[in-house]
Structure formats: structure tokens, C-alpha cells
Amino acid sequence: MANSSDTIPQFRKSGGGDGQSVSLTNLSAFSGGIGVKSMAEVLAILAVAVVIVGGVEASLRLFEVPHYIMPPPSAIFRALVTEFPLIAPHLGHTLVELFAGFAIGASVGLVLAAVVTQFPFAEKVIAPYILLLVTTPMLALVPLLILRFGFGYEPRIIAVALASGPMVMINSATGFRRVDSAKIALARSYGASTLQIFWKIRAPMALPMILVGLMIGAIFGLLTAVGAEMVGGGFGLGNRLTTYSSMIQMPQFFAVVLILSILGILIYTTFFLIGKKWASWET
CATH class of the missing domain: 1.10.3720.10 (MetI-like)
Structure with missing residues (x-):
């Protein structure tokens, strides 16, 4: 029987794992992959993006940060x-x-x-x-x-x-x-x-x-x-x-x-x- 060092690296289709697989997702903290499975997840991702971008935009305008230091997201887009x-x-x-x-x-x-x-x-x-x-x-x-x-x-x-x-x-x-x-x-x-x-x-x-x-x-x-x-x-x-x-x-x-x-x-x-x-x- 092959020992643990000979375990074949693999891509898992599911989010779970046994701790011995090697996958692209193991290079980051997102062990569940990059796909979304429901509209709720899509809405959650969009909501987080809106909060982050909107918060940065509001903060830069509130503190009147010059554009040559840090432009707001609207100016970048x-x-x-x-x-x-x-x-x-x-x-x-x-x-x-x-x-x-x-x-x-x-x-x-x-x-x-x-x-x-x-x-x-x-x-x-x-x-x-x-x-x-x-x-x-x-x-x-x-x-x-x-x-x-x-x-x-x-x-x-x-x-x-x-x-x-x-x-x-x-x-x-x-x-x-x-x-x-x-x-x-x-x-x-x-x-x-x-x-x-x-x-x-x-x-x-x-x-x-x-x-x-x-x-x-x-x-x-x-x-x-x-x-x-x-x-x-x-x-x-x-x-x-x-x-x-x-x-x-x-x-x-x-x-x-x-x-x-x-x-x-x-x-x-x-x-x-x-x-x-x-x-x-x-x-």
C-alpha cells in the first residue's frame, strides 16, 4: 500500500477535503472554490462590493483627500x-x-x-x-x-x-x-x-x-x-x-x-x- 507521501494530488469538486489533496484553491483561503451556487451568494458578493466601494468613496470625499494622493473609486472607473x-x-x-x-x-x-x-x-x-x-x-x-x-x-x-x-x-x-x-x-x-x-x-x-x-x-x-x-x-x-x-x-x-x-x-x-x-x- 502506498504511504501518505505518495498520495495522488487531486482537484475536489466539493468544498470538503481530507487534508491530503492538492488543488488550486489550496493556494488561498477560499477552499470552496470560485463558483457561486445560488442567487443569494451572488447578491451577498455584490452587497459586500457595494459596501466596500461605497465606503471608500464616502471616506475619501468626507475627509477631502486630494485626487493626487488617493482618487475615489468613481474617478478611477x-x-x-x-x-x-x-x-x-x-x-x-x-x-x-x-x-x-x-x-x-x-x-x-x-x-x-x-x-x-x-x-x-x-x-x-x-x-x-x-x-x-x-x-x-x-x-x-x-x-x-x-x-x-x-x-x-x-x-x-x-x-x-x-x-x-x-x-x-x-x-x-x-x-x-x-x-x-x-x-x-x-x-x-x-x-x-x-x-x-x-x-x-x-x-x-x-x-x-x-x-x-x-x-x-x-x-x-x-x-x-x-x-x-x-x-x-x-x-x-x-x-x-x-x-x-x-x-x-x-x-x-x-x-x-x-x-x-x-x-x-x-x-x-x-x-x-x-x-x-x-x-x-x-x-
Whole structure:
């Protein structure tokens, strides 16, 4: 019988759990997931949002806080609507950097995770460099990358790939290892090869942890892309942040921050729903 360390990570469809599952919702306090099941829950969420936004709006107006310090939510939403035609092209640039860098980093991370799982010697060689990438802030390398590749997409895409790849690799390697050893032993007894075991047993059972790694890597990639745009370059949402802050246009500044928050929520929601659909199996 497999011990507790070999318990297969899983996505639970219900809010309950046995304390041994690994899911996207375990990364936050919302163990019940992101879905709502009744109109009452929808109304409760909207009521809380109205109270928070309305309270902030009333407090800022009551204490007459200047807009250049903290604009009220109404001014932020107004700026989001009026400035969005100007912000939209920069949003497109940021998405290009995120998708391209994340695709490269995630692909390399998955390959390295598979390699270190199958070949322990490779892990000893690769692990120190992965640790170095994880502990090194990629934004510190952006100026060097700009000197080499210029102010275009290349340095930003490279920074995003370097930030997201290790996250994908670490979580994927953990998933590849957290499988039921009894199933692997049974497959070997039937003559399955190492490659067959990997594709038929390790990869499907590792899918929940792979999705967790992809989600974390995408979020790290978004943060790195915005940071790289703030360091250098004339386009992207990060560039808009530095421009609006230097011109003390705080409603526009917080409108860009709101867009970035929405992008982060979309990343989380996308991978959560993928996990619910494709990795909702149970042990």
C-alpha cells in the first residue's frame, strides 16, 4: 500500500477535503472554490462590493483627500472608461510579452521537470541553477538584457520566461513524483516501459500540480512583464504606470492597476476551471 507521501494530488469538486489533496484553491483561503451556487451568494458578493466601494468613496470625499494622493473609486472607473482607448494598445503589448515568455518558460520547465524526474543525476546538475533562478529577481537582469537586445520585446520575453519557467518546473517535478508507487509497480509487472509509465501514469496523475505550476508561473510572468516595462521601454502597462505616476495622474494610474488585477484574476480563474474540467478525478 502506498504511504501518505505518495498520495495522488487531486482537484475536489466539493468544498470538503481530507487534508491530503492538492488543488488550486489550496493556494488561498477560499477552499470552496470560485463558483457561486445560488442567487443569494451572488447578491451577498455584490452587497459586500457595494459596501466596500461605497465606503471608500464616502471616506475619501468626507475627509477631502486630494485626487493626487488617493482618487475615489468613481474617478478611477471614469478614467478607466475614458482612457481605455489609449491604454488598450499597451495592454496588447503586455499580453504579447506574457504569452510569448510564458509559453517558452512553461515548455522548458515541463521538459526539465520530466528529465530530472527520470534521471536523478540530471537533477543534481540542474537543481543549483534552478535554485539560482528562483532566488534571483529577474528585474535585476532587465537592464543587462536591454543592453544586449535593445528596448523591444526580446528582453521582456526573456525575463518572463526566466521568471515563469522555474515555477512550472518545481511544481511539475513535484507532481511527477507524487504518484502511487503501487500503480507503477503493477505497470512494471505487466512489462510497461519507463516512457509508457511516464505518459500513462506519472503525467496524468501529475496534472493537478502541473496546473498549479502553470498558474503560479503565469502570475509571476505577468508581474515580471510589468516590472520590465517599468524599467525600460516605451510601451506596455508598466510604462503607463510610470508615465501616469510621473504626471501625477492618479486616477489613470489606478485604472491601470485595476486592469492588472483583473488580468491576475483571469489567470487564476482560467487555470482553476481547466483543473475542474480536466483534473477533477479522485483517488
